[in-house]
Amino acid sequence: MRVLRRWWHDTAGGLPASFWYLWAGILINRAGAFAMLFLSLYLTDARGASEALAGTVVGAYGAGGAVGVLLGGVLADRWGRRATLLTAHLTTAGLMVALALSQHLVLIAVLSALVGVVHSMPSPAFVAAIVDMVPEDRRARAFNLQFWAFNLGMAVASLLAGVLAEASFLALFLVDAGATLATALVIAWKVPETLRRTVASPxxxxxxxxxxxxxxxxxxxxxxxxxxxxxxxxxxxxxxxxxxxxxxxxxxxxxxxxxxxxxxxxxxxxxxxxxxxxxxxxxxxxxxxxxxxxxxxxxxxxxxxxxxxxxxxxxxxxxxxxxxxxxxxxxxxxxxxxxxxxxxxxxxxxxxxxxxxxxxxxxxxxxxxxxxxxxxxxxxxxxxxxxxxxxxxxxxxxxxxxxxxxxxxxxxxxxxxxxxxxxxxxxx
The missing domain is CATH 1.20.1250.20 (MFS general substrate transporter like domains)
Known part of the structure; x- marks a missing residue:
């Protein structure tokens, strides 16, 4: 038992409560972020798109991701980490519902690019918030747990996505939207703003x-x-x-x-x-x-x-x-x-x-x-x-x-x- 307590302390001890709520948000977000993994299959099977067009739409999602990473970094330093995370997750939930209900391929392509933007916005804000709230001597274990949550969430997402895609593409997008909304609620409820706003010397x-x-x-x-x-x-x-x-x-x-x-x-x-x-x-x-x-x-x-x-x-x-x-x-x-x-x-x-x-x-x-x-x-x-x-x-x-x-x-x-x-x- 003493060895187990020592292992737990070395692995996860000394981290603030706010980190664990942020960690839970990361886990929920990744476990539910599976709809876009099946975007090309959805486009070809459910919307009748050609493989070339499906590839273009998936590429638009990726291009949006590059924009979203930079935008998320700027906003997290200007608005704050919490505000950026809430904006990105709430917007993502809405866009996922819109994607689930959209039938026109041009609209789906535009929505996919926008999802790419807001999907990538939280990444710099999540990490910046961890650095803000976790003391320097404990950050290594915090980042280790973040990596673990990300991969555990992806494993869960892979299992759920196959089942949902077999049942209904509509359910795939709506469950993704629900998981994203749940992440936003956890952040809004328990994660404080961590950005320090001060007058700094030159x-x-x-x-x-x-x-x-x-x-x-x-x-x-x-x-x-x-x-x-x-x-x-x-x-x-x-x-x-x-x-x-x-x-x-x-x-x-x-x-x-x-x-x-x-x-x-x-x-x-x-x-x-x-x-x-x-x-x-x-x-x-x-x-x-x-x-x-x-x-x-x-x-x-x-x-x-x-x-x-x-x-x-x-x-x-x-x-x-x-x-x-x-x-x-x-x-x-x-x-x-x-x-x-x-x-x-x-x-x-x-x-x-x-x-x-x-x-x-x-x-x-x-x-x-x-x-x-x-x-x-x-x-x-x-x-x-x-x-x-x-x-x-x-x-x-x-x-x-x-x-x-x-x-x-x-x-x-x-x-x-x-x-x-x-x-x-x-x-x-």
């Missing part, structure tokens, strides 16, 4: 590299931050292989959809069961070293597919790269939070989150060409990218830590300055 609002810049431009010209974003992009390209290129490789090896589903299910089960043990495993270790090891494991896992020709090899490789992704999640999120100046926290998150739609485009586009012309050697290239990212984390670690230390000193200086007398709203 030093506090000056960009980290010493010059005044608009908020998003500060993040987009911060070389140390962008180096970290680039390394995360490489990690995301590796992760996207499982849902884009690996199914094609497995088919070429004579393995069907059920085999692919088994590999994906194994990865999901490992995360759900094992992610809660990660904080104690990496506690006290250098974040750049943890990221180098985790990215190296992903490189080895995907590189092993060069010789894969049977399901057992794919399953074994899946274990390796999944362990790597599990180790990477907490320090990746923590570094992203540490590098952001407090007054631009959500904007930095929005730039960081752009790596995922970018990777979702690059991975299948270049990966498909690579697999077609290089065959199994494609996985050597993927593994090589992972090793480059691992080395990059080791090289980028020291200057990154110096930047974090400088930001902490600046924040401490601002916190000991004059008592705030009026609101301050950062530039767009």
């Amino acid at each position: 030093r506090a609002v000056t960009a980290t590299h010493g010059r005044r810049r608009p908020g998003l431009l500060t993040a987009l010209t911060d070389r140390i931050f962008l180096t970290f974003v680039g390394l995360t992009f490489l990690l995301a390209v590796l992760s996207m292989q499982t849902s884009t290129i690996m199914p094609l490789a497995m088919r070429a090896d004579g393995l069907g959809p059920s085999a692919y589903g088994l590999v994906v299910a194994l990865g999901g089960a490992l995360i759900v069961v094992g992610q809660l043990f990660v904080p104690r495993l990496i506690e006290g270790r250098r974040k750049d070293l943890v990221l180098a090891v985790s990215t190296g494991l992903m490189a080895v896992g995907f590189g092993a597919l060069t010789v894969a020709d049977a399901l057992g090899v794919y399953l074994a490789a899946s274990v390796v790269w999944t362990v790597g992704s599990m180790l990477a999640a907490p320090p990746n999120a923590q570094i992203n939070a540490d590098l952001a100046p407090p007054e631009l926290r959500a904007r930095y998150q929005s730039v960081f989150y752009l790596t995922f739609p970018a990777a979702s485009f690059v991975a299948p586009t270049l990966g498909g060409v690579s697999l077609q012309y290089l065959g199994a050697a494609h996985w050597l290239i993927v593994g090589g990218l992972g090793l480059v990212a691992a080395a990059g984390h080791l090289l980028a670690g020291p200057p990154r830590e110096r930047r974090v230390a400088a930001l902490r000193r600046k924040t401490a200086y601002a916190d000991t300055g004059p008592t705030p007398t009026e609101d301050r709203v950062p530039a767009a």
Whole structure:
């Protein structure tokens, strides 16, 4: 019992109650966010769209997501985290109902693009709120739990979505809308606004590299931050292989959809069961070293597919790269939070989150060409990218830590300055 209590303390202890309500909102949101997974099937089967048109509409949803990430970051720093989350979730619920009832393909395309925008808006606000409310020494476990909730919710969504899609596409969209509304109610009921609005000294609002810049431009010209974003992009390209290129490789090896589903299910089960043990495993270790090891494991896992020709090899490789992704999640999120100046926290998150739609485009586009012309050697290239990212984390670690230390000193200086007398709203 004492060991169990110690494990629970190391995994989830010391986190504020407001975090757990936010965590519950993330879990409910992800468990119910399944309608858009079946958008292409809905368009072709229920609305008679061609495959080309369905692909265009799904692409519009993805393009809206890129816009929504940036918009969510700006609004979370201007309006506040809670206001942005409520606006995004309430709007999403309404759009989902509209999609469920719409029949004209042009209207469905417009609504899908708008859903893409509001679906992506909460991401930077969620992370910024976690950073605001959780003390620095406990953020790693908070981000670990966030990653766990996201994957647990996705696992539940995958199970529910198939059942609902078989029964009724109308039910698919309406249940999604209901889950989104439930998330909004949890946030409205129990999650406070965490954005601090203060009058800051000129030093506090000056960009980290010493010059005044608009908020998003500060993040987009911060070389140390962008180096970290680039390394995360490489990690995301590796992760996207499982849902884009690996199914094609497995088919070429004579393995069907059920085999692919088994590999994906194994990865999901490992995360759900094992992610809660990660904080104690990496506690006290250098974040750049943890990221180098985790990215190296992903490189080895995907590189092993060069010789894969049977399901057992794919399953074994899946274990390796999944362990790597599990180790990477907490320090990746923590570094992203540490590098952001407090007054631009959500904007930095929005730039960081752009790596995922970018990777979702690059991975299948270049990966498909690579697999077609290089065959199994494609996985050597993927593994090589992972090793480059691992080395990059080791090289980028020291200057990154110096930047974090400088930001902490600046924040401490601002916190000991004059008592705030009026609101301050950062530039767009």
